Amino acid sequence: MEFKDVIEKRRSIRKFTSDEVDNQLLVELIRLATLAPSAHNRQPWRFMIVKDDKKDMIVSMMNEFYDKYKDKVSKTMPFTASVIGESKALIVVFRDGLKEDRYLDTLSIGGAIEHICLGATSMGLGSVWINDIDPVKEEIAKYLGYGDLEIVSVVAIGYPNQDPKPRPRKELNDVILK
Numbered sequence: 791m792e793f794k795d796v797i798e799k800r801r802s803i804r805k806f807t808s809d810e811v812d813n814q815l816l817v818e819l820i821r822l823a824t825l826a827p828s829a830h831n832r833q834p835w836r837f838m839i840v841k842d843d844k845k846d847m848i849v850s851m852m853n854e855f856y857d858k859y860k861d862k863v864s865k866t867m868p869f870t871a872s873v874i875g876e877s878k879a880l881i882v883v884f885r886d887g888l889k890e891d892r893y894l895d896t897l898s899i900g901g902a903i904e905h906i907c908l909g910a911t912s913m914g915l916g917s918v919w920i921n922d923i924d925p926v927k928e929e930i931a932k933y934l935g936y937g938d939l940e941i942v943s944v945v946a947i948g949y950p951n952q953d954p955k956p957r958p959r960k961e962l963n964d965v966i967l968k
């Protein structure tokens with residue numbers, strides 16, 4: 791696929807088939823992520839592939855948190871939890887332990903996450919970048935054995951079982967400042 795076509799074709803995918811995703815493909819997505827630019831070439835990202843029971847545990851953490859604190863968190867949290875439940879794998883994206891340069895490192899990690907999403911599209915996979923784990927991200931990091939690192943986002947991945955139309959974008963005239 792032409793690179794521009796990959797960009798045009800990428801959508802957030804929230805429905806997945808029951809087909810498993812090979813770990814090899816997920817490792818390839820992580821390799822692509824590590825090709826992203828990073829401030830001072832710090833490469834502040836760390837990645838973990840999470841599947842099966844551990845992924846289900848993350849879904850339970852999100853649902854339990856939402857049931858307790860529904861007035862305080864995003865209304866989309868339970869839906870996002872169900873999307874994670876239906877996906878076949880998560881790539882959990884952590885920031886390394888460094889406390890300085892958090893802003894630059896977050897920018898760098900955002901680029902790496904987009905490489906994962908575009909890479910997934912180019913490989914016929916569906917993905918969705920997820921931040922609704924935010925209220926439970928410390929709990930998840932501890933559960934995964936990396937309580938000393940900060941989770942930035944997770945990407946849910948699987949084979950797409952939907953072909954959504956492009957979501958609306960602002961007009962170019964509204965985003966190009968003169």
Ligand SMILES: Cc1cc2nc3c(=O)[nH]c(=O)nc-3n(C[C@H](O)[C@H](O)[C@H](O)COP(=O)(O)O)c2cc1C
Pocket residue numbers: 800801802803804866870873918919920921922923957
């Ligand atoms: C930082 C970030 C956080 C996001 N968090 C979520 C999320 O928690 N749940 C979800 O379903 N989609 C999430 N999305 C996906 C957006 O909703 C989606 O990108 C947007 O609606 C545009 O749709 P498109 O990706 O299909 O173009 C997130 C996207 C970004 C960049």
